[in-house]
Amino acid sequence: MIRKSIKHNGWLLNIIGLIIVIIYLSPIYWMIITSFKSQSEIFQAVPTLIPKDFQFNSYIDQFGSGLGQMTLNSFIIAISSMIIVIIVSIPAAYALARFRVKGAKLILLFFLITQMMPTTVSLAPLFILFKNLGILNTYIAPILATSTGGIAFSILLLRPYFLSAPKALEEAALLDGCNRFTAFIRVMIPVVMPGILVCAAISFLFAWGDLISSLTFIRDQELWPLTAGIYNAIGRYGTEYNYLMAFGTIAVIPVIILFVALQKYLVKGLAAGSVK
Amino acid sequence: MRFKGNTIGYLFILPAVAVMATLVGYPIVYNIILSFQDVTLMNLGSGAKSFIGLDHYKQIFSDELFMKALWQTVYYSVASIILQFVIGFALALFFSLNFKLASYLRGLMMVTWLVPLTVAALLFQFMLSPSVGVLNYLPMELGILSEPIAWLSDTNYALWGLILTNVWIGIPFNMLLIATGINSLLKEVFESAQIDGANWFQRFVKITLPMLRPVLLIVLMLGMIYTFKVFDLVFVMTNGGPANSTEVLSTLSYRYSFDHFNFGLGASVANVLFLILLVIAFFYIKMTRDDEVIE
Numbered sequence: 001m002i003r004k005s006i007k008h009n010g011w012l013l014n015i016i017g018l019i020i021v022i023i024y025l026s027p028i029y030w031m032i033i034t035s036f037k038s039q040s041e042i043f044q045a046v047p048t049l050i051p052k053d054f055q056f057n058s059y060i061d062q063f064g065s066g067l068g069q070m071t072l073n074s075f076i077i078a079i080s081s082m083i084i085v086i087i088v089s090i091p092a093a094y095a096l097a098r099f100r101v102k103g104a105k106l107i108l109l110f111f112l113i114t115q116m117m118p119t120t121v122s123l124a125p126l127f128i129l130f131k132n133l134g135i136l137n138t139y140i141a142p143i144l145a146t147s148t149g150g151i152a153f154s155i156l157l158l159r160p161y162f163l164s165a166p167k168a169l170e171e172a173a174l175l176d177g178c179n180r181f182t183a184f185i186r187v188m189i190p191v192v193m194p195g196i197l198v199c200a201a202i203s204f205l206f207a208w209g210d211l212i213s214s215l216t217f218i219r220d221q222e223l224w225p226l227t228a229g230i231y232n233a234i235g236r237y238g239t240e241y242n243y244l245m246a247f248g249t250i251a252v253i254p255v256i257i258l259f260v261a262l263q264k265y266l267v268k269g270l271a272a273g274s275v276k
Numbered sequence: 277m278r279f280k281g282n283t284i285g286y287l288f289i290l291p292a293v294a295v296m297a298t299l300v301g302y303p304i305v306y307n308i309i310l311s312f313q314d315v316t317l318m319n320l321g322s323g324a325k326s327f328i329g330l331d332h333y334k335q336i337f338s339d340e341l342f343m344k345a346l347w348q349t350v351y352y353s354v355a356s357i358i359l360q361f362v363i364g365f366a367l368a369l370f371f372s373l374n375f376k377l378a379s380y381l382r383g384l385m386m387v388t389w390l391v392p393l394t395v396a397a398l399l400f401q402f403m404l405s406p407s408v409g410v411l412n413y414l415p416m417e418l419g420i421l422s423e424p425i426a427w428l429s430d431t432n433y434a435l436w437g438l439i440l441t442n443v444w445i446g447i448p449f450n451m452l453l454i455a456t457g458i459n460s461l462l463k464e465v466f467e468s469a470q471i472d473g474a475n476w477f478q479r480f481v482k483i484t485l486p487m488l489r490p491v492l493l494i495v496l497m498l499g500m501i502y503t504f505k506v507f508d509l510v511f512v513m514t515n516g517g518p519a520n521s522t523e524v525l526s527t528l529s530y531r532y533s534f535d536h537f538n539f540g541l542g543a544s545v546a547n548v549l550f551l552i553l554l555v556i557a558f559f560y561i562k563m564t565r566d567d568e569v570i571e
Contacts, residue, residue, distance in 0.1 A: 010374075010375045010376060013373055013375035013378075014375050014376055014377045016370075017370070017371065017375065017377055017378060017381045018377065018381065020367070020370070020381070021381045021384055021385060024385055024388070024444075024447070025384070025385070025387070025388070027388075027399055027400070027403060027444065028387075028388070028391070028399075030399075030403065030410065031395075031399045031402075034402070042408055043407070043408055047408075047410060047413055084295075087291070088291045088292045088295055089292060091287075091288035091289070091291070091292075092288060092289045092291070092292035092293070094288060095284070095285040095286075095288035095289045096289065098285070099282050099284070099285025099286075099288070100282055100285070101282065101285050101286065101289060107289070107293060109561070110296065110300075110301070111296070112557075112561065113554070113557060114296065114300050116501045116505075116553050116554075116557050117300065117304070117505075117550060117553070118505035118507070118525075118526055118546065118549050118550060118553065119505070119507055119526070120505075120507060120525075120526045120529040120530055120533075120542075120545075120546040120549065121303065121304060121307050121546045121547070121549070121550050122299070122300065122303035122304070122307070123530065123533065123534070124307065124310060124533045124534075124539045124542055124543055124546075125302065125303035125304075125306035125307050125310065126299065126303055127534075128306070128539075129298075129302070129303070129306075144295075144299055145299065147295065147299070148295070148296060148299045148300050151292055151295060151296060152296070152300075155292060180284055181284070205390055205392075208392060209391075209392030209393060209394065209395075211392075211393070211394045211508055211511070211512070212507065212508065212511070212530075216534060227392055227394040227395075230394050230395065230398055230512075231394060231512055234398060234401070234512070239405070239407070239408070241402050241405075241408065244398055244402065245398075245399075245402065247398070248395045248398050248399055251392055251394070251395050252391055252392070252395055255387070255390050255391055255392070256387065258390075259386070259387045259390055263383055263384075263386075264383075266386070266390075267383045267386050267452065270386065270389070270452065
């Protein structure tokens with residue numbers, strides 16, 4: 001009975017669902033649309049859902065004042081961090097799934113706890129460490145600092161992927177004349193590719209969204225990523241919300257692109273990665 | 277097939293362990309040492325730091341500001357989690373109904389979880405603004421508010437401005453994990469209960485809740501861990517103000533270390549925060565023991 005009535009009212013549920021999602025995502029729409037408004041339109045008594053006249057000034061004006069450089073910095077930091085995560089995590093996850101390694105449980109526990117550690121615990125020690133290594137005020141400091149979250153996440157996420165990959169595949173590859181290393185590269189990596197994509201995307205987004213590492217370890221504003229730029233702009237622009245929202249929009253575009261491209265894998269991976 | 281020669285295994289793990297030991301393990305240990313020392317910007321580079329034992333810990337626990345920050349961290353976390361959890365649970369139940377767009381729409385909501393916290397903070401600062409914020413405009417149009425609330429600059433509301441923002445970010449996380457749990461519930465159990473004539477509410481209390489209990493506890497504990505260590509949102513939106521009304525443990529720790537350059541004191545606050553999280557993590561790990569990761 002109930003089943004039937006639900007099926008029957010399917011269109012109603014679809015519409016309610018759609019309304020929920022529209023309301024829920026409306027802040028993002030609001031941010032993007034505000035970045036195209038003029039300052040006077042933002043401050044008029046009745047807010048407009050669609051700008052009366054589309055303006056690109058908030059983007060054009062700011063590209064001169066460092067927005068382009070900051071976007072580039074964000075990409076440099078996030079892509080480098082992602083590459084480190086991928087190179088380091090894939091073999092480790094594979095080894096923890098397939099080899100008898102002493103202390104494996106302890107290592108996994110350590111990674112799990114790493115994910116729960118507050119950033120503030122490591123900031124002061126890393127500040128001192130980076131100072132002694134002479135890498136304060138370089139891209140390297142935030143790249144290294146943001147890679148740890150991605151490494152822990154990726155290893156915990158990828159290990160079950162490797163565990164569930166059929167062992168017969170490796171055996172066949174070994175019989176075909178592969179050694180363990182080439183079997184890993186040629187056979188195992190393609191099998192767990194969906195997991196690797198999620199790890200790459202998530203570690204990119206970790207680093208892309210990081211604020212405090214860059215703010216703490218980089219003094220030179222020329223090297224700041226978008227997030228640090230936003231933090232600074234809030235103080236500088238005050239209530240020039242079209243400028244601020246343009247900043248936010250640019251920082252959110254890669255997130256949306258990645259999300260749309262990988263949605264199917266991401267949603268599944270995020271669920272698995274956060275429980276494990 | 278387990279390989280006999282384990283050398284390759286160790287070689288494969290080595291880079292990850294080396295990086296994590298240097299960038300996570302070492303800082304944890306160093307932070308504990310720091311908290312027992314008197315370290316300022318002056319003696320940071322030199323070796324001359326004096327051990328002062330538990331002085332920092334005695335100091336913070338008799339410090340009103342620390343106790344206020346601790347209380348506000350708890351308040352912020354509990355309020356955020358109750359709201360996120362209830363809304364997330366309701367949405368998970370709704371999207372578990374059998375309609376065409378359900379899983380697509382549910383997936384779409386996840387995008388907010390990936391938005392950089394700095395951007396979410398900026399966006400809500402705008403939306404909560406007393407002069408132009410839609411979150412003042414709409415309630416006033418609807419007659420819920422008679423005058424705008426200075427969400428982030430009024431000491432009575434500032435913490436709630438942050439909670440509101442955090443709830444928006446956290447809903448999809450709760451929803452997704454609970455939905456995963458619901459999907460793994462046995463459909464037959466539901467159907468036989470329907471035949472027995474149990475109504476919606478009876479089914480929810482007698483079947484859904486008890487069967488989901490482990491998942492729900494895990495979601496609550498994970499949510500607690502992630503919320504309790506909040507930093508970016510507070511740092512960007514209020515930086516602990518006005519008049520310390522939104523100061524939380526992580527921002528207080530940062531303030532001591534990087535505004536006052538009292539690294540020892542900052543470290544001790546961070547360690548208290550970490551210890552609280554470890555206690556929650558301990559229960560979390562105990563609960564998920566059956567999980568393969570920590571078998």
